[in-house]
Amino acid sequence: MWVISTDLAWSRSLSDGLTLSGVNFRAPADSWRTTAAFADLVQVSGNKGKVTIETCNFGYVHDDPINIHGTYLVMTTKNGNTATSSYKHNETAGFPQLYPSDEVALVDRSTMLDTGWQSKVVSVDGPDERSHNRSLTDITVTFDRDLPEDAQINNVAADNLTHQPEVVVRDNHFESIPTRGLLVTTRGKVLIEDNVFDNMWISSIYISGDSNSWLESSMSRDITIRGNTFIRPSYYAGNPMPTIWFDPTADGNDPAQAEHHNVTIENNTFPIGQASILTAKNVADTTFSNNMNRKYDASSSLTTTASLETMPVGSSTTLKVTDQGTQGSRTLFTLQGSRNITFSDNAHDAGLNRVVRTNNSDDATVNAEDSLVVNGDHPADANNSVRWVLSDPSLASISEEGVLQALAAGTVAVRPIYDTGNGIIVGDPVAVTITESGNDVPTNPIDAIRPTQDSWTDGDALVVRSASNTSLWARSTPPNNLQAVRNVSLAQGESVTVRMEGKTQDFYEEVGMLLYADDDNYIASQRKHNNGRPTITVVTERNASPEESRKVSGPDAQAIWLRLSRGDQGMQASWSQDGATFQDIGSPVNIPAIADAGRVVLMATGHRGSNQNPPTYRFSDLKVGDRGVALVGGQAPDAAQVAWAEESLEEVDREASGRNANLSSAVVEVQISVPPMLIFLDKRHLWACWIHRLQSSRSLRWLLPMVQWFVRGSTGLGSNRQKPGRSPCRLLVASM
Known part of the structure; x- marks a missing residue:
């Protein structure tokens, strides 16, 4: 069945039960039409019984596909057990909202909560289709008990308790809607299950309760949202809206006066972009569990590029995956005036800001799983984990950062495996051709952190070009191309020494060797230009708090040796002009956490960006104790590397099948x-x-x-x- 309308497509008011099954609410694909209706597709107002909408198709409409609600009547006069109430929205009039024997409650319009008074309707005098000479908005009702004395005129509204349907919305498809997908407010049980919401511009599910504007009732007492998928949701006028939004018109600042209760949101999938998942105002007793929260762009196909697609044995190229996702800035969950909210057993993609933000809520009753932060900031790294699989590990090796080292002549295919946090995606391979001539193969491959093409080998040395306008200092923009020496760290009693050639050139350029845990935790011994006052400086940083009091004047020599020695008192930095006699640079640095976790890293960074020919620096003669660590040598892949590649290929096959x-x-x-x-x-x-x-x-x-x-x-x-x-x-x- 196809439904096309120039107004509301399907309107149902004050009836008992409704079932819509297999209805196609969209323009036929072979017609010239693009939209099915200029207003809501399904408008259900004041029904009772059970409303079931299943296996229907909603798309390309000018307003909400489904809106299920009652109507609040604002009390304007009262006298004993008789009251006159009015329709207050200008689009609602002309028919009675209450009937004899209906149960009615009074609702406080400021809190949206019941006042505690309930009664049964005895008689009704109000608008009907034959009342052409009287008010179409006023209805006078006699109840079986007196109205409460403290019920203030215009401050309370009547809510029909008899016409509160049970609602099931199941197995429907919603696509490309400029407003909301589903609106529902009823005291009856609500099940929203196994639907697809694709490209809703405001919220996919919107639950309000409104006694001040549209006057659509009522409060919710049992809602289950289960097994749905919300694709690329909520990008209204450039301002992303919550995917699921509880938004009553009450003040919403007192969690003890929550309007909506007993909400279960479980086993849903949220492939979202810059949108939040849940905003809950005046909600209590809610569970958000076993949901898969994904970035929409995390499912994008992987485009892999290599800086060199043909290269000689002994050289390297950097592979990059160009679509690793964006950093999500939107808070995933927001609570206002809410209480007893639990988040558990959910899976979150990398790059999502895993935060529960509260406002005037009972924070003591907000139970968040370990992966979420309450009222903090927790933007997970946007660069999802990428693994690499080689078609032939005897031809090349590859680091975690995507630096491919040529080992033998031939053509090797490299395929990225993209871990979104909720599963894997296998990218298309890129082919790299390796020719016979070239340098020897590194025995200890260098892992380039945030790799660029600004490093290469020269004989037995590693040459690094200085990165522009970057620094590890505090919260500065971190440099690309930090060169981490694989499998080299320092045990107690060991020292690491490196020879570096080149004097710093300008600005605050810094070049040297680090024991590096991460960008905010390291110990560095380096030549530092200091804007024209060169020094050899020990820079330490712990949790992004830097310190550089240990320093000596910079020598004129082009080549110096830098050393870091781990002893009982901490890490001692020293330097030498001849590689034999070393001079300490200040006192030891005692930061055990960095000493234990740190890797040996070579760095050149901080030259002025206007310099069109950034300087280069040459590192060689790296030693741990008396043992030389070759930056360049000759070695085939070891058995562990081959086994890892074969195991990864098997894993891809298993996951893809x-x-x-x-x-x-x-x-x-x-x-x-x-x-x-x-x-x-x-x-x-x-x-x-x-x-x-x-x-x-x-x-x-x-x-x-x-x-x-x-x-x-x-x-x-x-x-x-x-x-x-x-x-x-x-x-x-x-x-x-």
Whole structure:
């Protein structure tokens, strides 16, 4: 059934029960139309019984697809057991809202809570279709008990307790809506389950309760939001809105006066962009659990590039994945005037700001899982973990940071494996050709931290170009291309020494050797230019708090040796002009945490950005104690490296084929080289829902093995949405 309307598509008021099943609320694909209605698609007001909306398709409408609510009548006069109430919104009038035998409660309009008074309707005198010579907005009601003396005119509203439906919204598809997806306010039980909300511009689910504007009732007492998928939600006028929003019109600053109660949000998937997941105002007794909170761009296809695609043996190239996601700045969860809220067993992608922000809430009753911070700031690293798999580990090695070292002639394919925090995506490979001639192969490959192409080998030395306008100091922009020597750290009683050639050139340039835990925790011995007053300085930083009191005047010599020695008193820095006689630089630095966790790192950074020819510095003769650590030498891959690559390939095969076939409703994530699609998958059916127009006809080579391995029985592909009447399927963004 297709429904197209120039106004409200389907309106139902003051009736008993409603079922909509398999209705297509959108313009037919083969018509010239683009929208199905200029107002709400389904408007249900003042119903009782059970409202069920299932396996329907809502899309491209000018207003909300579904709005289910009652109506508050504001009391304007009272006399004993009789009161006159009014419709206060200019679009509501002309029919009675109450009938004899209906149960009615009075609601305080400032708090949206019941006053405690309830009564049964005895008689009604009010507007109907035959009342053309009287007010269409006023209704006079006689109750079976007197109205309370403290009920103030215009401050209370009548709410029909009899017309509070139970609501089930299940297995529907909502797509490209400029407003909200689903609005529902009722005291009856609400189940919102297994729906897809794709591209709602405001909130996907909006639960209000409003006695001041639209006068749509009522408060919620039992809501379950389960198994839904919310795709690229909430980007209204450039200001992202909450995906799920509890937004009553009450003041909302007293958690003891929460309007909505008993909310369960579980087993949902949130592929979001710059949007928050939940904003809850005046909510109590709520559980948010077992949800998968993902970045929408985390499912993007991986584009891998190599700085060099042809290179000789002994050289290196840096591989980069260009779409590792963005840093999320939006707070995921916001609570106002709420209490008894629990977050548990949820999975969060990297890059999401994992914060619960509270305002006038009972913080003592907010129970957040370890991965969330209450009223802090917790933006997880946007660069999701990337692993690399080589087609032939005998031809090349690769570091965690993507620095590929050529070992032998041939062509090697490198494939990224992208860990979003909730699963893996396998990227397309990039091929690198290695030729015969070149330098020897490093025995201790260098791990470039935030790698660039600004380092190379020269004989047995490592040459590093100074990074511009960067510094490790405090919260400065950290430098690229820190060169970490693999598998080299310092044990108690050991020292590390390196020869460096080159004097600092300008500004606050700094070049030297560090024991490095991270950007905010390190011990550095370095040449420092100090804006024209060169020194050899020991810079220490603990939790982004720097200190540099240990220093000596900088020598004129081009080449010096730097040393860090770990002793009982801490880390002692020293320097030498001949590599034999060393002079201490101040007193030892005693920071055991850095000494234990630190790696040996070589760094050149801080030259003025206007310099078009940044200086280079040459590091060589690296030693730990008396043992030389070659920066360049010759070595084939070891057995552990080969085993790691083979194991990773097997893991990719397992994950791409799907290891969860024993589940009754299983979900498998794979990388497929086609435009974005949604995959509905259970043991018997596979359905695909395209998000965008077809943009490519590249191979389905990653999808087909999954289908062959996983699907038992009939298989079909749909072009628009999950087909009505099929068994419920779980939804997953398989490729973006």
